Each structure stands twice: as structure tokens, then as C-alpha cells.
Amino acid sequence: MENFLGLYFDAMLPGAFILTLGCVILLVTAFCKHKADGWIYYGTQLGLLISIALIFRQIACFPDAAAIAHERFRIDHCSILGGILIIALSFFALFYSRKDLMRQQLPIGEYVSLVLFSIVGMLVMTTAYHFLTLYIALELMSFPLYILCAYHRKSSKGSEAALKYFVTGALASGFLLFGISLIYGVAHSFGFVNVGIAFSNLTGADMIMALVGVAFVLAGLAFKLGLAPFHMWVPDVYEGAPPSLTLFLVGAPKIAVFILFARLLQTAFVPLVEHWQQMLYLIAILSILIGNVAALTQTNLRRMLAYSSIAHMGFMLFGFAVGSITGLSAALFYMITYVILSVGAFAAITLLNYQTNSVETISDLSGLSRRHPWLAFIILLLVFSMAGIPPTVGFIAKLSILMSLLEAGQVVVAVFMVLMSIVGLYYYLRVIKVMYFDEPAKEPIYAPAISSSSILFVSLTGIFALLIGIFPAELLQLCQTVLV
Amino acid sequence: MFENTPLLSILIWWPVLAAIVLLFSAKKIPVSIIKKWTVLASLAELLMCIPLYQHFNVNSYEMQFQESHSWISMFGIRYALGIDGISLALILLTAFTTFVVVIGSCKLVKNNIAQYMAAFLMAQAMMIGVFAALDAILFYVFWEAMLIPMFLSIGIWGDKQRSYAAIKFFIYMFLGSVVMLVAILYLHQITHSFEITKFYDVVLPRHVELWLFAAFFIAFAIKLPLWPLHTWLLDVHTESPAGGSVVLASLMLKIGVYGFIRFSMPILPVANQIMAPYMIALALIAIIYVGIMALVQNDMKKLIAYSSIAHMGFAVLGCFMVYSIIHFSHSIFEAYMSFEGAVVQMISHAFNTGGLFLAAGMMQYWVGSRNLKDWGGLAKTMPIFAAFFMLFALSNVGLPGTSGFVGEFMVIVAAFHADFCIALFASLTLVIAAAYTLLMVKKIFFGPITNHKVEVLQDIGIHEIFVFGLLSIGIIFIGVYPQWLLEMLHASVGHLLNDSLMFGA
Numbered sequence A: 001m002e003n004f005l006g007l008y009f010d011a012m013l014p015g016a017f018i019l020t021l022g023c024v025i026l027l028v029t030a031f032c033k034h035k036a037d038g039w040i041y042y043g044t045q046l047g048l049l050i051s052i053a054l055i056f057r058q059i060a061c062f063p064d065a066a067a068i069a070h071e072r073f074r075i076d077h078c079s080i081l082g083g084i085l086i087i088a089l090s091f092f093a094l095f096y097s098r099k100d101l102m103r104q105q106l107p108i109g110e111y112v113s114l115v116l117f118s119i120v121g122m123l124v125m126t127t128a129y130h131f132l133t134l135y136i137a138l139e140l141m142s143f144p145l146y147i148l149c150a151y152h153r154k155s156s157k158g159s160e161a162a163l164k165y166f167v168t169g170a171l172a173s174g175f176l177l178f179g180i181s182l183i184y185g186v187a188h189s190f191g192f193v194n195v196g197i198a199f200s201n202l203t204g205a206d207m208i209m210a211l212v213g214v215a216f217v218l219a220g221l222a223f224k225l226g227l228a229p230f231h232m233w234v235p236d237v238y239e240g241a242p243p244s245l246t247l248f249l250v251g252a253p254k255i256a257v258f259i260l261f262a263r264l265l266q267t268a269f270v271p272l273v274e275h276w277q278q279m280l281y282l283i284a285i286l287s288i289l290i291g292n293v294a295a296l297t298q299t300n301l302r303r304m305l306a307y308s309s310i311a312h313m314g315f316m317l318f319g320f321a322v323g324s325i326t327g328l329s330a331a332l333f334y335m336i337t338y339v340i341l342s343v344g345a346f347a348a349i350t351l352l353n354y355q356t357n358s359v360e361t362i363s364d365l366s367g368l369s370r371r372h373p374w375l376a377f378i379i380l381l382l383v384f385s386m387a388g389i390p391p392t393v394g395f396i397a398k399l400s401i402l403m404s405l406l407e408a409g410q411v412v413v414a415v416f417m418v419l420m421s422i423v424g425l426y427y428y429l430r431v432i433k434v435m436y437f438d439e440p441a442k443e444p445i446y447a448p449a450i451s452s453s454s455i456l457f458v459s460l461t462g463i464f465a466l467l468i469g470i471f472p473a474e475l476l477q478l479c480q481t482v483l484v
Numbered sequence B: 001m002f003e004n005t006p007l008l009s010i011l012i013w014w015p016v017l018a019a020i021v022l023l024f025s026a027k028k029i030p031v032s033i034i035k036k037w038t039v040l041a042s043l044a045e046l047l048m049c050i051p052l053y054q055h056f057n058v059n060s061y062e063m064q065f066q067e068s069h070s071w072i073s074m075f076g077i078r079y080a081l082g083i084d085g086i087s088l089a090l091i092l093l094t095a096f097t098t099f100v101v102v103i104g105s106c107k108l109v110k111n112n113i114a115q116y117m118a119a120f121l122m123a124q125a126m127m128i129g130v131f132a133a134l135d136a137i138l139f140y141v142f143w144e145a146m147l148i149p150m151f152l153s154i155g156i157w158g159d160k161q162r163s164y165a166a167i168k169f170f171i172y173m174f175l176g177s178v179v180m181l182v183a184i185l186y187l188h189q190i191t192h193s194f195e196i197t198k199f200y201d202v203v204l205p206r207h208v209e210l211w212l213f214a215a216f217f218i219a220f221a222i223k224l225p226l227w228p229l230h231t232w233l234l235d236v237h238t239e240s241p242a243g244g245s246v247v248l249a250s251l252m253l254k255i256g257v258y259g260f261i262r263f264s265m266p267i268l269p270v271a272n273q274i275m276a277p278y279m280i281a282l283a284l285i286a287i288i289y290v291g292i293m294a295l296v297q298n299d300m301k302k303l304i305a306y307s308s309i310a311h312m313g314f315a316v317l318g319c320f321m322v323y324s325i326i327h328f329s330h331s332i333f334e335a336y337m338s339f340e341g342a343v344v345q346m347i348s349h350a351f352n353t354g355g356l357f358l359a360a361g362m363m364q365y366w367v368g369s370r371n372l373k374d375w376g377g378l379a380k381t382m383p384i385f386a387a388f389f390m391l392f393a394l395s396n397v398g399l400p401g402t403s404g405f406v407g408e409f410m411v412i413v414a415a416f417h418a419d420f421c422i423a424l425f426a427s428l429t430l431v432i433a434a435a436y437t438l439l440m441v442k443k444i445f446f447g448p449i450t451n452h453k454v455e456v457l458q459d460i461g462i463h464e465i466f467v468f469g470l471l472s473i474g475i476i477f478i479g480v481y482p483q484w485l486l487e488m489l490h491a492s493v494g495h496l497l498n499d500s501l502m503f504g505a
Helices: A002-032 A037-061 A077-103 A108-127 A131-149 A156-187 A192-199 A204-225 A233-240 A243-249 A252-266 A270-296 A301-322 A325-356 A373-387 A393-407 A411-437 A452-470 A473-483 B007-024 B031-054 B085-105 B113-132 B136-145 B147-157 B162-191 B206-223 B231-239 B242-267 B269-295 B300-329 B332-367 B383-397 B403-415 B420-445 B462-480 B483-500
Strands: A066-069 A073-076 B064-072 B077-083
Touching: A002 A037, A002 A073, A002 A108, A037 A077, A037 A108, A073 A077, A073 A108, A077 A108, A077 A243, A077 A252, A077 A325, A077 A452, A077 A473, A108 A131, A108 A252, A131 A156, A131 A204, A131 A243, A131 A252, A156 A192, A156 A204, A156 A233, A192 A270, A204 A252, A204 A270, A233 A243, A233 A301, A243 A252, A243 A325, A252 A270, A252 A301, A252 A325, A270 A301, A270 A411, A301 A325, A301 A393, A301 A411, A325 A373, A325 A393, A325 A452, A325 A473, A373 A393, A373 A411, A373 A452, A393 A411, A393 A452, A393 B136, A393 B162, A411 B147, A411 B162, A473 B064, B007 B031, B007 B064, B007 B077, B007 B085, B007 B113, B031 B085, B031 B113, B077 B085, B077 B113, B077 B136, B085 B113, B085 B242, B085 B332, B085 B462, B085 B483, B113 B136, B113 B147, B113 B242, B136 B147, B136 B162, B147 B162, B147 B242, B162 B206, B162 B231, B206 B242, B206 B269, B231 B242, B231 B300, B242 B269, B242 B300, B242 B332, B242 B483, B269 B300, B269 B420, B269 B483, B300 B332, B300 B403, B300 B420, B332 B383, B332 B403, B332 B462, B332 B483, B383 B403, B383 B420, B383 B462, B403 B420, B403 B462, B462 B483
Parallel strands: none
Antiparallel strands: A066 A073, B064 B077
């Protein structure tokens, strides 16, 4: 019994810690109003650092790398890596949120505590091994995000984005629940392992029911990753939500959903691999087509990045669709690198907005290479990396996906993928063209130097893009070992 | 002393290092030091080629100066370098041309000179990497990475339509290379290796070979560029800065031919054998049609660009004629001649087109016009410049004693052993080339001076004479003593021919 409690304790500690932190901050905010803003911010960042340490502790607690608690949770290397990434990305996002919130004169306390609750949801999600855990974690993650989306009450775009996000999100939850209920009907269990066992000997009507269930669950998750045809919310939310939230939204939640997705496909849905493979190929191709073609015509920078993220999720999904461990680890590598790149890109936009409050369209970046050569260079690295040009990391990510596709004999899909990346290249090059080749449209009236501390993290993402592009061996190895 | 030095790595990474130093110190140091530093860096690079040449064994076809380290162990990708005679010749050419370009163009740029120079050093490093890579993915990485400095140099320092040209350039290049990437990965699936030399041993079904050929063809034909994929070159050449044009014409286009020689022909002998007549036809179209197009151009840079396409067509002709030569006359000697002629043509084209583009870039800088109608009578005001220009033009035409003659002569003589028609059409080009080149010279240098801006020009100084002198030495040296170059190539060409003709002979 003691052992059992110990297991639970170690597994839940980081999540419980963050939950407590969130509640404390909520209370502090209720009593202190705005006076404690600085304390809250630093306290939260400190708390996040501590919880990273707590997750690291799990590595020592579970030396055999996998511990299943009551069929509901599973702690393994994958969930530990996911947890670390989620918290690190949140730390990064909050770092840039603070000034953005201050600029818009929004209270920081509620914002931070909602973000923390969402993080708890994500952490639970990375360990979910049971459909009920899955559902609850997903809702715990999503609800704070819906609220945060409309955090700027007076912004009509924000309200519109929140409403869209919420309504479509509710629909996705409905899909998910419906799918789970069908799966339960077939498997008579919610545990991933049991479902997997039940799925391996299906016949007749059960088979159809199970397939419909799987399709609905995948649709629900595809919605959360922003994959076509469930992508409608992505551009609106990326554009309309407060910039600081977008920064959060493009990072941590994607990692959490990814880990869950991978685990589901690796355990419960394995017996039906031939069936969901085709579904995923279709979703991926559709996402790449819609994302890339729609991004071509965008003038708003964030909308463009939103559509490009749909396309990137499509590329990543190929790794899932291949259905092999190489594919899965390629997808994980793609996901980690893409998330870091996009967080870097959005952070750069947020940074520029501190100053001029006008970087909305792509052409607002014109002449950036003269005003901020270093920042422009970092954006250049990020953009080339998203386009997949060596020697940046985006190339290695695309390469690993391509290799897994060819290993599975999908030559046509591979050719489609590289041809679509040419379409993608066009709109990425446009950003660079505007930054480097065009004359500045208007000189900014007031352009103070960006403080070196705030440019530091953005620079790190750009340097990451270059360095991991040149020395990717270790990260690739890590992606493989955590998934085995 | 050089046995254990990783000479190739030094040659690749030294310019990168020099460029990074340049970028980070750009704001702090004056322009004159930037120029000196760049010139010294590229001179050092050129000097480092000397031990490379000295220790190279020309009698061996083996890859020499090999280096191999694990790079991405999970995919079996290695950092593997090594050169044979063809690579050596092209690396020497790259180091030499970059040195010339750096000196020649440092007077032609006004703003951001440090970044401009850094772009050239980066491009140089990546190109040497392409020629030295023995791992297919490493090759691809260098091949793609080269685009970034070229893209930026066109887009930042180019002419009015520079953004359009730069984006067109990048997308065209990317189109070719991603298709090639799939082909490389496909070959990897079969051989479980990324070593280029391992690819040579693979035996594939016919239809697979043809598909792979198509993929490689798109990549290399765009780079070359081969008609009808040549349209990017015209925009890019006319819009890019003088130095950019020279690097593009003298070095980057060579990578297309190098790709055919290194990848397509030895890996896919059957497909190349089948497609050879079509390739010859495309090359002849390039030579004749593009030559005629050049005749009617008024834009100086465009004219040289067209002439450049025609000359690269000659190189392709030389490469692919080996199949018909073997087929019709079974003479391996003529096949050697044709193939080596193609490589010599590549090298010689670098000197004369490089010289012409540099001269055109200077002229545009002086007067601000590329249009031939704005020129005339320049020989009166600038006799020394006119003499150098004439030499480049004559080499472009293929006058005996210049390097241009050697390559074209070898290819045409070999062509008689393939097919009389091919030889006839190939010889026709000499006439067309003479026509457009000499017409251009006539319009620029002779006749009355119509433009007052031309009238006040001073003749070139010691700086430019040095630059043009270097190129002229190259032209005349290879024109008079081609044996030096041919010896370097012979063993490697023989080995590659052996692989390429495996089923043809």
C-alpha cells in the first residue's frame, strides 16, 4: 500500500505542485489586486522551474522507465520529456507575456493562474493511459484556453476568436466522447491496454463500431492539433487571441496532444493500424494542401503562420501515418523542432509589438534588417528552418519524415510532400524579401533598442534552429529512445 | 606534412570562419580593412589549394584526401569528403574564381560591403563542399546551403527587379533539389548507404532507373540550365550584382554538369543510355536556339547569359555524346575526348564568361546602363579595357590559343565519331557564337561615341588590370597547355566512363 501511494505521489507531484501554485496565485490576486503583479510573475516562473526539477526527479523515481498507476496513468520517458518541454515552453511564453499584458493593461494574476491550470491538464495528458483520464485532461487543458482567448474583453477580434474556438472545441469534445463511448461499447474498458487487447480480435459489427469510434477519437485529437478539415479555428485564434496567448498556444498544448496521440496509436489502436493509416494520410494531405495554399494569399503575419502551422502539422502527421517506430520518432522530432521554431517566431512578433504596436501584416516587417539586424537574422533562420532549407533544423525534420515515408514505400506521398514544400517556400521567402530586400515603408517614430534580456530567448530559438540543424544526432537519438 | 591534415575540411570551413568574423566585426572596422581581410582570406584559400594539388596523385582514380566521420548516426549519414581529378579541377577553379571576384567586385558595391563579401565567402565554402562531398546527404546540404548566400546577394545588392529575380532563383533551384532529394533517399532504401560511390554498384530495374533519371535530370538541368528550364538564369543574371553574376556563371552552373557526371551517369547507366539522344537533342537546341536568341539581345548581361547557356549546352553535349560514340564507333578513345572536352569546356567557360560578366558589371556601374545602344566607341576612351574584353570575347568564340578553343575542338572532333549531324550542328554554333559575341564587341567598342557619359570615362587602373590579367592568364594557359588540365582529369574520367558505360560498351 505504501508503495502504491509512493508511486502515485511521485507521478502526480509536478502536476499537484502547479495546481497548488495556481490556486495560491488566484487567492493572492483576489486579495491584493494589482499590487502583487511583479511577485506573481516571478513566483510563477520560479514555480515552473521547480516543477521542471520535480519532473527530472521522476527519471530517478522510475528507473525502469515505465510505471503504470492503476491503469490510468503511465509515467515513462515519453511523458517525462513531454512534461519538461511543456513547462519549458510555458516558461518561455510567460516570459514574453508579461510585458504584452502590461502594455494592454490586463491583470496578470488571473492570466497566470489560468495558464497554470491549463498546464496541469497538459501534464496529466502526457501521462494518460485511460480514456477517462484522456478526456478530463483534454478538457482541463482546453477550458482555460477558451477563457484566455477572450482575455482582452474589449477586443472584438478576441471575443470572436474565443467564441469560434469554444464552439468548435465543444464540437470536438463531443466527437471525442462519442468515439470513446463507441470504443467502450466494443472493448468494455477504458484502459488503453485493454482496448488494445479487445481490438486485436474483432469481428463483423464490432469491427465497424470500433472503426467509427477510432475515427471520432482521431477527429477530436486532429481538432486539437489544428489539422484540416478541423482547422477552422486556427487562423482566427492565432490572429485574434492576445499575442501572449498565441505564444502559449503554439507551443505547450501541441506537445501535450502529440504525446497523447502517439501513445494512443502505439497502444490502444495498434491492431487497427491499416485502417487509421489511410485516415491519417488523408488528413495529412488535406492539411498540407489547405495550409500551404491558404497561406500563400495571407497578408496578416499571424494568419500566415497559422496556416503554415496547419501544413506543418500535416507534414508531422505523415510520421504517424507510416505506423512504424521510425515514423513516430521522426514525427516527435518534427514536432519538437517545429514547436520551438514557431514559438520563436511568435515571440519575435510579440517583441516587435512592444515597440511599435503595429506589426500586423507581413509588410510591416519591411526594412527590419536595417533597424534590428540581429532580430532580422534570427527571424531569417527561423523562417528558413520552417521552409526546410539546410543547414537549419527544419531540413533534418523533413528529412526524417521523408525517410520514414520511403521506408514504408510511399514514394508518391514523399514526392507530394517535397512538391508542397516548394509552395511553402514561396510564402516564407516573402517574409525574408520584405525584411531584407524592401525599403522600410515608414520609419518608426519611436523605436527604443530591444532590451538584451528579452531578445535572448528569441535568439536561443534561432540558434537552436541552426545548431541542431548541424548537429542533430543527439536529439534524433533522444526522440527514438523515449518512444521505444 | 599534409598527409594527416584534413585539407578538404580546412578548405570548406576556413571561408565560413572568415565570413563569420567579417559579419560580427562589420560595424566596428572600416571598409578598407574589410576589403583587405576578404582578399587575404580568399588568397589564403587559394594558397591552401597548392598542397592539395601537389599531393594529389593524378594517376589514380581513387577518391583522395578522404575524410569520414559519423555525422547523423541514426540515418547512417556521414561527414565524408574526398576528391578525384574532376573535383580537384573544380575546387581549384572555385578558389581561383572567388579570389578574382572578391578583388574585382569590391569596388562595385557601396553599402553593406562586409555582408556582401561574407556572402561570397560562404558561397565559395558551400561550393567546395559540393565538389568534395562523398556522402549524398552532405552533398545535398551543401548544394542547398549555397542558395542562401546567393539568394541574399541577389536580393540585397541587385538591380531594380531584384526581389522577383531572387525569389524566382530560389524557387527554381529548390524545385530541382527536392526532387533530387527523394531520388537520393530512394537509392538509400536500396543500398542502405548514403555513400555516392556505393550508389554506383546498384543495379535497378529499367523503369526505376528512368524515374530516378527524371528526378536527377530536373535538379541538374535547372542548375545548368538546360533549355527549356533556363528562364530563371536570364532574370537572375540581369538583376544580380556583378560579383553575383560571376559566381553564378563561373561556378554554380558547373555544379549542374558535375551532378550529371557524379550522380546521374554512373549511377543510372541504362537510363542515361536510353535518354542520351534526347539529351543531345536538348543540348543542340540549347546551343543553336539560345545562340540565335543571343543574337537579338540588346541587354549586355542578357546576351552574355544566353551565351553562357549555349556554352553549357556544349558541356552537356560532350557528356552525353559518349553513349552515341560507343554505339556508333566503339571507340573508347573518342569517348574520353568528348567527356574531357566537356569538362575543359566547363573550366574555360568559367574564365571567359566570368571575365565578360565582371566587365559588364563594371560597365553598368560606370554608366548605369546595360543597354548596348548606350554604348559605342569605348575602345577610344578605354583601350586597355577593350583589349581584355576582346580576349574574353575571343575565348568565348573559341579562337585557337584560348581556352575556349580546346573544349569545343575536342567535343566537335569527338562528335564526328558519333554522328555527322551532331558534329555539323555543333560546329554551326561556332559561327553563331562568333556572330553574337563580335556584334556585341562591335557595338560597345567601335563606331562613334554617342553617349557623353562614355566619353568622359577613364581607362581602367592597376586594380582592374590585375583582376582581368588573372583571368587572361587562365584563358591563355589552358589554351596553350591544356595537357596540364587533361592529365588531372584523365584517370578519373576513365573510371567514371567505365561506370557510366557499364552496359553500353
